[in-house]
Amino acid sequence: MELSCKSEYAILALLELATHYQNGEPLQIRQIAAQQNIPDRYLEQLLATMRRGGLVKSQRGSKGGYYLAREPWKITIFEVLTCIEGLDVRTSEEKPQQPTSADRAVLKEVWQEARQVANSILQKYTLAEVCEKRDSRKRLDVMYYI
Template structure:
C-alpha cells in the first residue's frame, strides 16, 4: 500500500499528538514538525484541513497549539 506524502505527514502528526494526548496540553506546529521532520508550512496546511474535518482542534494564546478533538482510540 502506498500513501501520498500528504497522507503520511498527516498520520505522523496525528501519531505525535496521540503520544502526548495524556498530558492534555496542546502541541505547537513547530514542536510536531521538529519531532516528525515535517516542513512547518506544509504541516500548518494539513492541520487546518484536519481541524475542518473535526479530527483536531486548535487552541489560541501563548500556550496554544493543536490537540486531538477526541480520544486517540476513537479516531479511525
C-alpha cells in the same frame, strides 16, 4: 494503492498528538514538525484541513497549539485518509463508461475487492493502536542494539 506524502505527514502529526494526548496540553506546529521532520508550512495546512475535518482542535494564545478532537482510540486511520485526501477512499472517481469486456469487468471486480479489504484494515486501526505498534517496535529496536 500507495500512501501519499500528504497522508503520511498527517498520520505522523496525529501520532505525535496522540503520544501527548494524556497530558492534555496542545502542541505547537514547530514542536510537531521538529519531532516528525515535517516542513512547518506544510504541516500548518494539513492541521487546518484536519481541524475542518473534526480530527484536531486548536487553541490560541501563548500556550496554544493543536490537540486531538477525540480520544486516540476513537480516530481510525481510514478517517484520517478520508479527511486528508478530500474524497471518500471507499469509492474512486468513475471514469466515463467504456465498452465493458469480460476482462475489464473481472479486473474491476478484483480491484474493488482489494480496495474493500484495504479499507476494512484501515478502519480497524486507530491512532492508539498505531502508537502501541510503534512503541513495541522501538522496544525491539533497543533490544537489538544492546
